[in-house]
Every structure is written in structure tokens, then in C-alpha cells.
Amino acid sequence: HFKIKFLYLHLAYDYDDQDKLFFCDEEQSLIEKVHWLIMRTDNYFVPSLFLMPSFEQELEKLFPEKETVFHHLGRYRFHPSNHIWGMITRYYQAYLAxxxxxxxxxxxxxxxxxxxxxxxxxxxxxxxxxxxxxxxxxxxxxxxxxxxxxxxxxxxxxxxxxxxxxxxxxxxxxxxxxxxxxxxxxx
Structure with a gap:
């Protein structure tokens, strides 16, 4: 069993059928061997992950309220600085809350x-x-x-x-x- 150091995943607006294989369960076995997944995307693809049987159960445990997924990913995985997070929360309070x-x-x-x-x-x-x-x-x-x-x-x-x-x-x-x-x- 070998481990792949990193894998580049292209999910930007111009991604093709080959790139879309990422969303197929049978293709996930390769990704399981990857230490780092480097991704380029300008799409909100998280809803597609909920449609994958191999991810569905775990995602439902992690995010019982699907609406909170983007908040958690945006805050904790993309790590915006406190300054940027402050701008986001001020905008939310002023215009959306x-x-x-x-x-x-x-x-x-x-x-x-x-x-x-x-x-x-x-x-x-x-x-x-x-x-x-x-x-x-x-x-x-x-x-x-x-x-x-x-x-x-x-x-x-x-x-x-x-x-x-x-x-x-x-x-x-x-x-x-x-x-x-x-x-x-x-x-």
C-alpha cells in the first residue's frame, strides 16, 4: 500500500468530465491514499458530497443541519484571518441577521x-x-x-x-x- 503525497483536484468553472469523477464513489479509493488534496475551485460543491453514498452518513453526523456546512468550512477549513472574519460577521449583522x-x-x-x-x-x-x-x-x-x-x-x-x-x-x-x-x- 503506497501513499500519495498530494493530488491536485480541479473543480473550477471549466472542469471537465474527468474532473467530475471526483464525485463518484468508485473513484474515492485513490483519494484515500492522498496526504494532501490541493484543490482549485470556484464552485460551491459541498451539496454534491452529500449525494455520494460513501460520504453521506459521515457528513450527516458532522452536519446534522446542512445549512451550517458552508459556515463551518468557511471559518475553520479556509481559515480566514480574524480581520476578514470580522468583516464577514459585521456584514451579516448589518444586512442579513x-x-x-x-x-x-x-x-x-x-x-x-x-x-x-x-x-x-x-x-x-x-x-x-x-x-x-x-x-x-x-x-x-x-x-x-x-x-x-x-x-x-x-x-x-x-x-x-x-x-x-x-x-x-x-x-x-x-x-x-x-x-x-x-x-x-x-x-
Missing amino acids: KADERIGIQVRTFEPGPNPFPHVMNQIYACVFKEKLLPQVERKKPIIDAAPSGMPKQKSVLFTSLTSGYSENVRNMYWENPTVNGDVEKK
Whole structure:
């Protein structure tokens, strides 16, 4: 039985079918012999690990609440400095902690250009409205005349993209128009 000192795993956006074999149980026998796994990734692949039978039972013991996985990995495995962790927690307290609902939207496009593409914006709006993630806006009614019906919810939206125009378009839509149901968006 030999031990491999290190293995490079490529799980970045351009990873291929060969790289995806990492998520197959039968391929894990090689990785068991590795001292250090060096990984390049820009994807959140942890949910895929829960789908692997060889990892499922142990992961469920380690993380009975699946929502906590990223927190634990981010804090304890990636070892952000106290300064960076302080920035993360201050951001969370300021923008996310008091929200009734937290929504994350990530937009990845592989088309060059600094401005948002209309067809992508249309896809974003179609998705968030169809799935009722964000409330519809009332474009014909001035904000001053809009009265919330009942107790409005505060929703915090964490929007990530390499092009800021996508989040700016969504933010401006809620700045310039009241929501139909009175919910308040915080971005």
C-alpha cells in the first residue's frame, strides 16, 4: 500500500468530465491514499458530497443541519484571518441577521462585457417572480402612495456577479417602485 503525497483536484468553472469523477464513489479509493488534496475551485460543491453514498452518513453526523456546512468550512477549513472574519460577521449583522427572509442570487455569464445583458436580466426577473423569491413591483403607482398591506416582510438579497449591473438593476427597480405586497427589500 503506497501513499500519495498530494493530488491536485480541479473543480473550477471549466472542469471537465474527468474532473467530475471526483464525485463518484468508485473513484474515492485513490483519494484515500492522498496526504494532501490541493484543490482549485470556484464552485460551491459541498451539496454534491452529500449525494455520494460513501460520504453521506459521515457528513450527516458532522452536519446534522446542512445549512451550517458552508459556515463551518468557511471559518475553520479556509481559515480566514480574524480581520476578514470580522468583516464577514459585521456584514451579516448589518444586512442579513434581522431579515425575515434571506435570498442569495448568483449570476455567472461567460459573455464579455461590463453591462448586464437584457436576456439575462429577463431570466433573473422571470425566475425570482415565478418562484416568488422577490415581490412584484407596482410600476404605475408612486412610492409615496404605496401603503403596505399588513406587516411587510424584510427580505435581504445577497447578489453576486462579476458584473455589478445585474444587482444594480434589481436594486434600482425596488428603489424606484413600491412592491405590490409592501415587502421591503434590503440589498
